[in-house]
Amino acid sequence: MSGMDRIVYRPVRDRFAYTFGGRMPVAHLRSGDLLEVVTEDCFGGLVRGPADLPSRVCRMPYLNPVSGPFFIEDAEPGDTLAIHVVSITPARDWGVSATFPHFGALTSTPHTPTLQPPLEERVWVYEIDRPAGVVRYQATVSDHTVDLPLDPVIGTIGVAPGGFEARSTTVPDAHGGNLDTPEIRAGTTLYLGVAVHGAMLALGDGHARQGEGEACGVAVEIATTTTLIVDVIKGVSTPWPRLESDREIMSIGAARPLEDAYRIAHHDLVGWTATLTGLDPLDAYQLVSQAGRAPIGNVCDPNYTILAAVAKTLLPSASEPYGGAHDRLRQLATATAVGGGS
Amino acid sequence: MSGMDRIVYRPVRDRFAYTFGGRMPVAHLRSGDLLEVVTEDCFGGLVRGPADLPSRVCRMPYLNPVSGPFFIEDAEPGDTLAIHVVSITPARDWGVSATFPHFGALTSTPHTPTLQPPLEERVWVYEIDRPAGVVRYQATVSDHTVDLPLDPVIGTIGVAPGGFEARSTTVPDAHGGNLDTPEIRAGTTLYLGVAVHGAMLALGDGHARQGEGEACGVAVEIATTTTLIVDVIKGVSTPWPRLESDREIMSIGAARPLEDAYRIAHHDLVGWTATLTGLDPLDAYQLVSQAGRAPIGNVCDPNYTILAAVAKTLLPSASEPYGGAHDRLRQLATATAVGGGS
C-alpha cells in the first residue's frame, strides 16, 4: 500500500443497506485508504424518546442499516481483508436502548417461541457525555441514575458472504455481520475472509457501550462517525472473523446453540495459535485451555457470538499474525494523526 | 456468630466423597468457624507424569474427589450458606492437565457422540512457582515453555441437593458442585441455597489456573490447602449459586445448552439487582444488559456454567447483599490474619 487516500462517506437515507451481499457498492477503496464513514443506529435514528416504541416507528426489514458496501480493490475470494478501527465517535449526545417484543435473551422469541405474551416494550434514553467519557443510565420507573463508562464499539461489520448469498444485517456469521461484541473497539484490527470480488465491506450499528451477551437484545445504540484503514492480505484465507488488539489475538464464532459458537472460536484459535507458534495442535489446545479468555458477544441475534482470546505475550516465539498487519495499520493510523484507539 | 473455632480437616484416602448428597458428614462447623481443609486434585493425585494417562490410572467413578461433607449447624432448608474463601494454597509444586478420551469442548463426548475415534490422550505437567506467582506451561512435542499467572480457584464446591438426590461431583447445578469457574478465588464469598438439614458442604478440585470454558476439559489441577469461613444466613433462600467479590455481585447458571446457563445467571442477577436496588425489573434488566460481564466457567462438564456479574458501584443506592455478609466475613478473615485473598 502506497499513497493513502481519505474517503469520507455519509449515506443519504435511501442508500443504507440491509443485507451483506446482493448490493452494488457505494464507493471504491484501495489498500491503505482511510475511510471516514457515518453510520446510523440500529433503529435508523427513528427511536428518539420514550414514545418512539421501536415496533411502532420501525418497519421490518428496515432495521440495522449499514453504510456501504465499499468495493475494495484487489480483494478476491481467498484473500483476507484487514480492517483497522481507528476511531468510533458518537455522532449525537444521546443513545437509546429498548425492550423489543419477543427479542432478547430473557424473553421467548420467534425462534424460541412460547405461548406467553411479550414483555412490555419500553425505551431507555442515555445521555452521552463524551468529554467525561460516560453514558448516563436513567431508570424509567424510578429516578435512579448511574454513569457507565463510554466504550464505543461497532456492532455490525462484515463483507459479502460467499455462495451467492445475501444475509440480513441482523445476522452474524462467517462473513462478520451483526457480531455485537464489546471487543471491536478503536485500536483493534478485524480480519475477514473475502468471499466475493471486491469484498464489499459495510458497517453500522454503533454501541456507546454494551454488556456481554447484550442480554435485553439492544445495546446503547448510537449513530457514529467511524474511521477505518483497510488492507488486503493476498492469498491468505480466514474462515471465521478474527480480531487483533495490541494485547491479544481473538477468533470469533457465531452459531446456535451457544456452545457451538464457543467451539468454533476455540477451534479456530487453537489452529491459529499452532500456525503462529509452531506448536503441536494438542499443545496449542492445552495452552489456550489454560490461558484463554472467552468473552461472550451476543445471546440474542440469529446466531450467538463468542470470542476466544489469548494474550500475544503468552505465545512462545510466535510469528506475527498476518505478517504484522495490525502493527503496520496501527502505526499508519498514528501517523495520520487521526486517532489510534479510544 | 460469636466465638470462632478453627477446624482443620485432612481427609484420609477412603474418606473422600464422590457425590454431593447421600454421604454422612465428616465434621461439624458452626457459623463463623474457620475451616482449613486439604483437597486432592481431580485425579485423586494419581496423575503425576506423562506416563500416568488418566484413563489408565484412574477408575470410574473415583474422579473429582471432594473433602467433606461438613455438617453446618443451624443450616436448614430455605437458608443460605455463605462461604468466604480466605485462601487457596497449592499443596505441591506441580499441577497437571490432560486430554481425557472423549472429554472436553473440542472433541466428541458421550453426550455429543460421533463415530470418530477419540483425540490422543496426553498429560501436561506444570511447575508451580508460588513465590514468583507463576505456573509454567511446557509443550510436550516441542520445547516451548511459557509462564502463566498463578491464579488458584476451587473448581468444585457445593452442598447436598434437595429432593433426596445425590449428584456426582463432576456435575455443577443449583447446589453448586463442579462449577469450574475462574471467579471462585480467595477473597470472594459464595452463597449457596441450603436444601438439607446441615447443608453438607464439600469441596475439592483446585485449579492453579484455568482458561474461560476449560476448553480441553482439564484445568491445571492441584491439591490445595483451602481456608474458608462459613456463615448461615437464616430465612433467606438462594435459588442458584451466587458469588460476591469486593467489586461485583455475580449469579451462576449451570445448564445445557450454554445459552440456558446464560439465561439462568442473568435471570437471577436481574432479580437480585431489582431486589437490592428497588429498581423496576425491566429497569434492572436494562442496567445489567449494558453494564454486565458474563464470564464463562466451563463448556465441558455435564452442565455448562456461565456467570452474570455487575459492579456494585453501578447499582444505584443498593442495600448490602445478604445483609453485608461478604464484608463481615472479609473483615473476620483479615482479623484472623490468615489471609484475605490473593
Add this chain to the structure above:
Amino acid sequence: MSGMDRIVYRPVRDRFAYTFGGRMPVAHLRSGDLLEVVTEDCFGGLVRGPADLPSRVCRMPYLNPVSGPFFIEDAEPGDTLAIHVVSITPARDWGVSATFPHFGALTSTPHTPTLQPPLEERVWVYEIDRPAGVVRYQATVSDHTVDLPLDPVIGTIGVAPGGFEARSTTVPDAHGGNLDTPEIRAGTTLYLGVAVHGAMLALGDGHARQGEGEACGVAVEIATTTTLIVDVIKGVSTPWPRLESDREIMSIGAARPLEDAYRIAHHDLVGWTATLTGLDPLDAYQLVSQAGRAPIGNVCDPNYTILAAVAKTLLPSASEPYGGAHDRLRQLATATAVGGGS
C-alpha cells in the same frame, strides 16, 4: 430362569420413591418372575378435578412417585436387566393433564428462564373408556370433545444409576427414569444396564396416551396396574436404554440440547446394528440413516428423549438381540395367559 413366581406389589402411601438410587428395596425378584405392580400417577393421585391445581395440591419434591425399588437377584454391575412389559391397565376410569407453571415445551421454565409470567395453570380431566379403547378429551373453555385412542405407556421406569448417585424420578438418563416415550407399551422389552448390586428397578407415571414430545409437559396421567417379567442377562452391558418390540429394535438417548439425545440414540443404534449384523460401522450408519425412525419422547423434562428405531426385518442376517430375550419373554408372557400386549 426356571420356576416363575408371581409377585404382587401395591405400595402404601409412604412407600413411594422419588429417586432412582439411594433407596432400600421393597421386594426381591428373580429372573423370570412376573411382577404385578400398582403405580400411582405423576401427581400422586392428588389432582382429581379442575380445582386441584397441581401447584396447590402437590408439594415438591413429592412429584412423580415410583413403585419400588425391586431388588433383582443376581443382577450385578455390567449385566443387563431385560424388562418385558406384559400389560399396562389403567387403574381408574379417568386421567388428568394440566399446565403446570413454568413447565412444558411452549413456556419459559426454570432452566430456560425469561422475565415473562407463567401461563395460566389449568387441569384437564379425561374419561377413560377401556372397553371402547378411548380417552375422551374435553375442552375447558368450550364444549368441544373428541375421542383419542387409548394407548397406555409407562412414563418412568429405571434402575439405580451408578457412581453412588440418586436421581430424581423426574429425570431421564442412562439409567432410564422419566423417559416419557409413547413407545414403552405392553408387548415391548426394555433393556437397562445394571449399575448397582440388585439393579433396583422401579416404575410409575403411567400415561393413558401422550403425544410425541409431551408438549405441555403433562400426558394423560393415570394410575395403573402394570405387569412385567424381568430377566437378568449376565455379562452384557447396555450403555443407554434400549427397547425391543416384535417389529423393531430401538435405542433411547436422553440429553439437552435435543440434538444430543438424537446423537446418543443413533450412535447407540448404529453400534448395536453393526454388532448384530456384522456390518461395517459406516455401512450400519448408512442403513440406519435411510431406514430409521426417530420418534421423540419428551421435550420438557430435565433431559429430553429421542429414540432411534430400525425394523428387524431390515437387518441383514442379524443375530437375535440379547440372545432372543424379547421372544423368550414374550412367549413366557403368553404362556402365563396374563397378557401379551395391548
Add this chain to the structure above:
Amino acid sequence: MSGMDRIVYRPVRDRFAYTFGGRMPVAHLRSGDLLEVVTEDCFGGLVRGPADLPSRVCRMPYLNPVSGPFFIEDAEPGDTLAIHVVSITPARDWGVSATFPHFGALTSTPHTPTLQPPLEERVWVYEIDRPAGVVRYQATVSDHTVDLPLDPVIGTIGVAPGGFEARSTTVPDAHGGNLDTPEIRAGTTLYLGVAVHGAMLALGDGHARQGEGEACGVAVEIATTTTLIVDVIKGVSTPWPRLESDREIMSIGAARPLEDAYRIAHHDLVGWTATLTGLDPLDAYQLVSQAGRAPIGNVCDPNYTILAAVAKTLLPSASEPYGGAHDRLRQLATATAVGGGS
C-alpha cells in the same frame, strides 16, 4: 383459478439455482397451473459410483441445485402459496448416498467443530426398482443387501425469503428450502408464506427415501420428474411452512438447537389448531400435546427441522385449512389423471 396450463421445465446445466432469492425467474405460472419439472440430485448428478467421492467431484457452492425459480402470477407478500405435490418420479434407476467430510449428525462439523479428523468419505449406490417399489441397499464392506421401500420425497422446496435475503439451497428456514423431511410426499400440499413479488418457487434434491433426521447427512439422492399444481391464497399469511395430507395438518419448524425447531412447529400448530377449531389456545395446546406426532426431518443441515402433526379427524368441528385448498388441488390432480400420490 380457471384454465389449467401444463408447464414442462427441464433445466439446462447452467440454469440451476443455488439460492432461494437473488435469482431471476425461469418461467411464469398461474394459480391452477400444473408444473412438470425435472430436478437434479443434490450432487448435481456428479456422484455415480464409489470412486466419485463428493468432495472430489463437487465444487462448493455448487451443491443442492434447484430448478427454478418460477414466478407465480398474483403472488404478493402476505399471501400464501399452496403447492400440491402430484407425483415424484425417480428419473434414473439408481440413487446415491455418501458420507461427506464433516457433515452429518454423527460427526463433528464446521459448526460443531472438534480437533478430530473426519470420518472416511464413502459412496453407496442404490438400485431403484420402481415396479417393485423398492430401493436396494448394498453394503460396501460386506455383501449384505436389503430392500427398503421406495418412498420418494422432495428434499428442497421453497420460495424467496423476505428482507432482501438470498439463502443457500442447503438451508431450511421460514421460506422452506432444504426441509429434508420424509413427509413431503406425493399427495400432500405444502403452504409457504410469500415474501416477494411472484413468490419465486424452486425445488430439487429428491430422495428415493430417507430416515428421520437424515443421520449421515445424505438421503438416497435422486434426480426426479416432479409434478406440482400451484395456487395462490390471497391475503392469508403463513409464518412457517405448513403441510397438509389427506389425514393430517402439519407445521414445520427449522432452527438450532433442535428443541427450537420443535417449539416453532408446535407453537405454529397450536395457533393453527385454535384458529381452525375455535378452541381456546390452552385447550388447543392440550389437544396437540396428547394427540400430536412430531416427526423429525433433518439433524444435519444449517437448521434442523421437526414437524408437528395432528390428525384432521381429531380437530373438533374444524373449518377447512386454507379454505379447502388441499382437497381442491387433490381433486384437480385426479381430474388431470396425472397422479395423485404414490
